Amino acid sequence: MAEELIITLPDDWHLHLRDGDLLQAVAPHSSSQFGRAIVMPNLKPPITTTAAAVAYRDSIMKTLPAGSNFSPLMTLYLTDKTSPEEIKLARRSGIVYGVKLYPAGATTNSQDEVTDLFGKCLAVLEEMVEQNMPLLVHGEVTDPKIDIFDREKVFIETILQPLIKRLPKLKVVMEHITTKDAADFVASCSEGFVAATVTPQHLLLNRNAIFQGGLQPHNYCLPVLKRETHRQAIVSAVTSGSKRFFLGTDSAPHEKQCKESSCGCAGIYNAPVALSAYTKVFEEAGALDKLEAFTSFNGPDFYGLPRNTSRVKLAKTPWKVPESFSFSFGEIVPMFAGETLDWQPSLV
Ligand SMILES: NC(=O)N[C@@H](CC(=O)O)C(=O)O
Ligand SMILES: [Zn+2]
Numbered sequence: 306m307a308e309e310l311i312i313t314l315p316d317d318w319h320l321h322l323r324d325g326d327l328l329q330a331v332a333p334h335s336s337s338q339f340g341r342a343i344v345m346p347n348l349k350p351p352i353t354t355t356a357a358a359v360a361y362r363d364s365i366m367k368t369l370p371a372g373s374n375f376s377p378l379m380t381l382y383l384t385d386k387t388s389p390e391e392i393k394l395a396r397r398s399g400i401v402y403g404v405k406l407y408p409a410g411a412t413t414n415s416q417d418e419v420t421d422l423f424g425k426c427l428a429v430l431e432e433m434v435e436q437n438m439p440l441l442v443h444g445e446v447t448d449p450k451i452d453i454f455d456r457e458k459v460f461i462e463t464i465l466q467p468l469i470k471r472l473p474k475l476k477v478v479m480e481h482i483t484t485k486d487a488a489d490f491v492a493s494c495s496e497g498f499v500a501a502t503v504t505p506q507h508l509l510l511n512r513n514a515i516f517q518g519g520l521q522p523h524n525y526c527l528p529v530l531k532r533e534t535h536r537q538a539i540v541s542a543v544t545s546g547s548k549r550f551f552l553g554t555d556s557a558p559h560e561k562q563c564k565e566s567s568c569g570c571a572g573i574y575n576a577p578v579a580l581s582a583y584t585k586v587f588e589e590a591g592a593l594d595k596l597e598a599f600t601s602f603n604g605p606d607f608y609g610l611p612r613n614t615s616r617v618k619l620a621k622t623p624w625k626v627p628e629s630f631s632f633s634f635g636e637i638v639p640m641f642a643g644e645t646l647d648w649q650p651s652l653v
């Protein structure tokens with residue numbers, strides 16, 4: 306069994322860096338372990354224009370330590386009002402790498418978004434094909450009549466399949482997939498056009514983790530964790546060697562008091578443990594030889610970007626995850642708080 310692995314520096318293809326104090330607090334955990342990150346636009350207010358993305362990128366760059374090579378790849382938040390012209394501006398800016406679809410009300414800060422994708426956004430989607438701009442989707446329907454555990458499957462059937470049929474040349478990333486249905490669907494689509502990101506929590510935890518010994522708010526995220534058979538299916542998908550699946554942590558920090566509340570926020574802060582956690586998944590599947598493609602090759606290949614050239618070492622040295630990280634504004638509790646993990650990353 307390997308005691309040390311050296312792999313190409315990974316990128317995070319789905320990350321929430323937030324803004325203000327929270328950005329300052331969490332940026333180092335990602336910028337020290339990843340080359341690039343696709344930065345989600347669900348701020349308050351959301352990043353809906355290229356101008357706002359440029360300003361947000363500037364504020365991220367200001368938080369990075371001197372000499373950091375971390376590169377934030379920005380995204381726009383699709384709304385019913387987004388114009389095809391905005392897509393052209395985004396492409397010309399050279400800093401926007403995707404447009405994010407949040408079905409209205411699907412998740413944190415997604416109140417006033419797309420209500421009718423085909424009715425209101427078709428011209429924008431056609432321009433995205435023209436500009437080779439990927440659509441990144443939070444793939445859950447929001448109809449309250451649909452059971453929360455079925456929302457991803459129903460999204461595939463009612464939105465994604467018709468969308469891909471209508472616009473087969475649109476690049477689509479199904480973000481944070483959680484089900485066998487999603488893994489099978491992505492595997493059945495054209496390589497290079499449809500791909501998926503997968504989080505550490507959906508690979509390592511099933512829905513029991515939300516209720517283990519009492520309600521566990523730090524294991525609550527969206528899409529919600531699913532049953533064990535689904536977890537096993539997405540582990541098989543990512544460890545199969547398929548190029549369609551890549552690393553996207555969905556690290557989504559919320560202050561401890563917002564998680565431990567009578568109405569707790571959705572989102573798991575996993576940036577500090579992400580590389581250890583993904584390595585554990587591949588080790589347990591006997592597929593450490595497939596880890597690097599998932600963490601460091603498939604993402605840039607899909608986005609048409611060069612692979613990173615620097616490397617990271619993963620040493621099989623047990624380390625204890627902090628119970629929480631404290632800041633002037635409050636605390637953030639990471640995934641696997643207080644637990645011991647095996648693989649410790651460091652830049653080489
Ligand atoms: N994943 C989550 O549970 N929450 C994310 C939003 C998202 O990615 O859906 C957040 O911004 O907090
Ligand atoms: Zn999401």
Ligand SMILES: [Zn+2]
Pocket residue numbers: 319320321345555557
């Ligand atoms: Zn997310």
